[in-house]
Amino acid sequence: MESDIRYFVGEDSIVRKIWANADTVLFVFAGAAAEFALNKAVDWLYFTGKLPADPLGRLFSTVTYSHRILFSTDDGAHAAIDQINAIHQHVETARGNKIPNWAYLDVLDMLIDYSIRSYELLERKLSDAEKADVFNIFYKVGTRMNLKGLACDYEEWAAQRAFRLKLNLQYGDLTRDLYQQYRKHLGAPRYWLLKKVQALLVPTPVKNLLGLKGAPLKSLLFLYKLSGVIKLKHILRDTLLPVEYKCQIRALDKGFMISTKHM
Template structure:
């Protein structure tokens, strides 16, 4: 069977585990709140009104692209493009190319950071493979000016971080929505994980700080995976109503 992402690709290893995927979107949640194009989220109002459900919807699309056959993966990418085009038509303006690249770069960066935090360091060729998969996704969506290789991506990523982030009233409101839907304790855990996950410029702008030894807690969590208690911890971190969504993410862990 022909796949959009090769069955032996490192991208599958990164995106098949529930905890890695949740970390990817924990980091993206922090950075997206700072992005200068965050006003596009507020045009439809869907993400601010229920950010956790929208997160799982995004995960579903991503995993379809990564794990399903090529025809279904391309259909999922085209559906994402169609949704964005519909928003652009409704608003009467185009989402800027740099904003599309920002989101693509977030997925690349936090895929690397999350996997390395929980598993091991990635080799350069694995990072190149990860970049190439998301470049093909971006090209299918019509995103322009994508980097030629990983080293070029690192430079462009840093430039995007410097140019495209600011803390505004949309940032504050979106963070309030995260807290509202997660609850105080879970939001606190989210902030601690973001502190050790996001680039320095992101946590400086968000004033993220850690008030307990999160790296030690992370080591305990890794140990819990060995003895099979990680499912209990994940159930504690996310509200019960998202249990089914968590199970859907974990379906690919068996591949």
């Protein structure tokens, strides 16, 4: 008897391939870490104090929720999205103000754009149909969140993305502080590597505002890919990221997150 269970993301979707691979998800994380720091609404993330106190945990929580949504049934994904809305409403009540709709759209932009950029950087170019598939999945997330002004298709979204990159980013005191927190929590060697990965990954407006200079580490990227062939990739990952995230990172390869302690 065929199961009536419906999954939020179809089994043949490119989104499953992207988000079931720890490497691509970690690159999504790196790109978001850069853009979060520049977003004009970053003060909302500072309001609760969680972001400066634990920037890696706060960013991993975004990845965790995304992973939970993308590998759940329709009902499970809707419940996770509704939980996100409830958390945001609680923060809004505490601050006495509303998170702007454009800030939500910016986060959705990051998930779409860095999913595509990360996979293309580490694996291969995506077809137009595959890029549209990525957009369509996250469009469903935005619809469930009741966001206004969502693009109708990938082409319209790409134009909106370019516009919002010019409009909603700035380098300010919170940007500087957040990068200081990245350095503090990662340590100097990992922080240096994070910035090199970001220079290779992020859109030009983000790169310019952050002053991400220096030759991208294409040779290092090649060696990292090679490490997967010779079975050293887990060792490299564990070296490059703090030990407390080891289980979460390895779980990404299996298509689920073991721990949700930062949610």
